[in-house]
Amino acid sequence: MPQKTSPKKRQRPRQKQAPPGLESKMRPRPRSEEPDRRGSGRLRGSVVLITGGDSGIGRAVAAAFAEEGADVMVVYLNEHQDAQETKRMVERHGRRCALFPGDVGKSELCREAVDRTLREFGRLDVLVNNAAEQRPQERFEDLTEDQIVRAFQTNILSYFFMTQAALPHLRSGSAIVNTTSVTAYRGSAHLVDYAATKGAIVAFTRSLSQALVERGIRVNAVAPGPVWTPLIASSFPPEKVATFGSDVPLGRAAEPAEIAPSYVFLACRDASYMTGQVLHPNGGEIVNS
Secondary structure: OOOOOOOOOOOOOOOOOOOOOOHHHOOOOOOOOOOOOOOOOOOOOOEEEEEOOOOHHHHHHHHHHHHOOOEEEEEEOOOHHHHHHHHHHHHHOOOOEEEEEOOOOOHHHHHHHHHHHHHHHOOOOEEEEOOOOOOOOOOHHHOOHHHHHHHHHHHHHHHHHHHHHHHHHOOOOOEEEEEOOOHHHHOOOOOHHHHHHHHHHHHHHHHHHHHHHHHOOEEEEEOOOOEOOHHHHOOOOHHHHHHOOOOOOOOOOEOHHHHHHHHHHHHOHHHOOOOOOEEOOOOOOOOOO
């Protein structure tokens, strides 16, 4: 009988960045696209707005949507170099891309981003709420009021603000895809505030899907497990960065390119009978969904 082998544990160079982190400085660089993947026009003619689209999952989603025929508005904080690379990736697929920097935790900025999208592209079909931040704390007592408020401002209030700004321009057949996390389901001792915001996103997704069902707008979410993104290199100590993701059944963190197809599926007609649901590309963790 052949011996059962476990997945190889992946280790990376130790590294540390200041928040929010730059993908251009990561070693190795995250993989945002699969070279052998080919689009099939599932989002042809669509316009997509992605928050946190400069790097990580957001960049991979922007590239995947462009590969499927969509034009993309990338909203990001201040990582201009990374955002320019995302723009180049979208344009390599023959699609248009515009960049809009600013803090999505502010409702006025969200309205301005949607207005800019309409001026650039004339419509809006898909909203991807993806922006997030995290700051680990060893002890719960060390969470400051400022950190807690900031986490909720970026990670969930921005989803409210951007959705409210986008809704008047979405129509029947449009889709909203939110980024939650496996931490919403299993918790995290050192990311209590972050995990709480991700749990709120699950409830937000389920409730908003019911609120918009009569308008024909589908609302779903993706709950990634460990993914190799700037958020990791700028959040955790170097020794944890080196082994990040090795504790899941597949033995490694995902590349952003492996997460992006879940967003494409939920945004296109292939998911026409899905709303209020969460997909779990998490490396094999079993969670209550």
